[in-house]
């Protein structure tokens with residue numbers, strides 16, 4: 001195990017530049033790179049949508065004649081113009097254009113293509129929709145009551161994953177269980193119960209999404225700002241009922257996603273408009289649309305937790321009941337109940353467990369993956385709850401974690417036995433970085449405190465593919481299905497290939513983000529690119545290496561075993577002058593290519609026999625462990641919280657690209673602080689968004705930023721990604737709000753039980769009499 | 775209705791006929807054809823569209839093209855010749871100031887304006903200068919370090 005530190009920002013001596021420059025860097029800093037909204041096509045039309053006029057209503061009729069009659073309008077399409085199919089990840093519950101009902105304010109009723117954006121929007125407003133208005137049902141907890149009207153009347157007939165346990169408005173019910181938690185709870189020395197509620201929040205990439213579709217014959221190309229081009233391709237193929245070979249998705253530079261651009265979204269809407277008009281059609285979202293229209297936000301969550309402990313800090317029982325807001329449709333978030341339940345357990349030793357989680361439909365914007373879906377909210381609740389437990393037995397909260405965090409050989413909540421992991425090491429590292437001892441000695445002013453939180457996140461082992469081919473001059477090209485969202489994970493792939501081939505990373509170009517080029521890949525989701533596509537690139541490079549060695553052996557009349565690849569040559573070990581350059585070998589015209597996918601690592605065995613609705617996530621593959629520690633200052637008069645200092649200690653296995661990994665932590669922590677303090681989608685009583693703009697949905701700015709120190713606990717992780725690496729992108733947002741929440745509670749003497757912990761909520765908690773709920 | 779104006783963008787004069795309501799951003803991205811400046815909100819909230827107008831940073835989405843008639847406009851494309859990077863561009867790349875890159879053009883323009891006016895800024899001054907530029911990827915760390923590094927290099931060179 002090794003430890004690498006990243007000095008805090010704000011040090012007066014700027015760091016020395018690092019060697020590796022991302023291959024897409026130059027086009028990004030010169031402004032010459034093209035993002036989707038930068039593309040224009042001769043003859044292009046502009047698209048606009050007519051969204052639902054009510055969050056919940058039956059559609060009686062749609063009349064597009066007035067819209068079509070507007071000069072400059074080329075097409076108006078509705079459900080009648082597309083095949084009558086439903087789509088969705090684990091449950092197929094949605095259509096491209098609403099047919100019988102609208103189920104949230106962002107449901108698309110009609111699409112328009114027109115000469116200008118203005119005309120398109122005007123025409124969209126002219127579509128006449130007659131509704132039978134139904135009561136909105138934004139209360140996702142109330143929606144599971146037996147007498148609550150069922151939102152998807154035909155739910156039982158929907159195509160769905162057979163492992164989902166569904167019932168009316170409950171899209172998925174999951175129970176994780178180990179031992180007899182009820183009996184163990186009854187026998188505990190101390191039992192603590194807590195209730196926490198998190199509002200929904202958003203991914204907010206700075207690039208609003210954009211798409212352009214163009215047909216040539218029977219084939220369509222869609223340029224899309226998606227994180228998952230292959231999922232977008234299957235979405236178009238499925239909803240328009242055409243073969244995948246006729247659909248090509250190309251992603252120009254992608255201006256961030258944070259999960260919000262995962263899943264198939266609007267590619268087919270734009271494709272059908274382009275087909276009908278026989279023109280390229282372009283759609284660029286306004287910032288408001290970027291908030292309201294994607295079926296993608298971080299889910300609201302209602303969390304009840306109960307923990308039974310012995311006085312010396314052994315957790316004998318954990319019970320929990322979680323209700324998650326799925327919103328109107330499933331999208332790709334069908335697994336959230338199970339994921340949330342895992343985060344209500346956390347990376348702790350638990351003698352017995354019973355956590356039940358419900359993922360419920362509502363008439364709200366659908367929830368789907370946003371950076372570590374379900375984890376930040378569940379972790380925020382659990383970590384504050386643990387501080388409450390520690391207080392109840394008179395133990396320092398850090399000491400409780402020392403005694404209960406898992407280590408090698410310990411068991412997870414469903415019997416997974418952990419291999420080497422650095423949970424405890426991250427705890428000690430974060431404490432050291434933040435100066436926890438000084439805090440314990442009372443060296444901080446009384447309006448400041450340090451809060452600590454731990455968390456975890458799995459790696460997702462999935463198939464992935466890549467090719468490596470040599471060019472005649474000795475350079476190489478990686479052709480990959482992987483998608484770059486900005487994190488640099490695709491940009492870092494040459495580092496892996498270069499090492500195997502004795503070349504320099506700058507010798508490689510990368511062909512990516514084009515479904516007609518690279519093999520299938522899950523896309524930039526689940527922090528999986530280095531983990532899975534890295535493995536594919538390694539295997540592809542190994543194949544090229546084997547070919548080069550064989551060719552070199554022939555050329556140099558040497559044995560393969562005596563050869564090495566270094567400095568762009570194949571040479572004899574110990575006699576580097578006996579060598580042939582890769583350029584010489586590759587320049588003959590004989591193709592030198594490798595392809596790879598690699599063997600997908602599998603999670604450790606676990607026992608799901610007592611679980612209900614299992615989707616196989618009781619065991620976390622190559623879990624990433626995190627401890628965050630935050631020093632905050634609370635203004636008791638106003639409730640305003642400022643994070644002054646932040647320590648992030650992560651076990652993400654071996655770090656392949658340190659600049660990239662650090663960047664994920666800096667960005668993830670800032671996103672986490674935003675979620676902790678200011679970021680929420682506020683809604684009216686019918687679930688309509690009240691703050692779909694950057695003025696009222698407040699992101700952290702450069703002026704808000706605390707000092708952030710990072711430490712990597714590097715463990716060569718068995719059964720993981722290349723070199724023993726794990727994912728990096730999602731964990732940095734997981735325990736952030738928990739650490740901030742615990743720090744706030746230490747200053748004001750009670751836990752804020754709603755997320756985000758806005759100034760108003762902090763003030764109310766600080767000023768409500770003890771023992772009273774806010 | 776349309777108005778004749780002349781914009782000098784990155785030193786090149788463009789005689790243009792524009793709608794009086796057209797924003798400087800749409801005019802530069804559309805009529806001039808320089809798409810380096812980005813639109814993140816069209817409402818003065820994100821800074822992705824930042825340009826210099828006669829050396830002063832403005833949110834070009836909320837600035838009328840006609841207001842810039844006769845002015846010198848600098849966009850990200852004008853910060854270097856595209857071959858040799860300006861020190862700020864180089865520093866953003868070497869210090870992790872760029873991830874998705876969508877905020878980068880605006881950030882670079884804000885940073886350029888800052889260093890023109892305050893050659894030796896404190897960290898607080900740097901953070902304030904770019905606080906109108908939202909970045910969701912980097913947590914601002916690499917950006918602040920990059921700007922500080924360029925300022926320090928310049929100070930060292932006198």
Ligand code: FES
Nearest residue numbers: 814815816821835
């Ligand atoms: S696009 Fe101008 S400030 Fe956001």
Ligand code: FES
Nearest residue numbers: 874877909910911
């Ligand atoms: S680099 Fe993505 S928003 Fe700044």
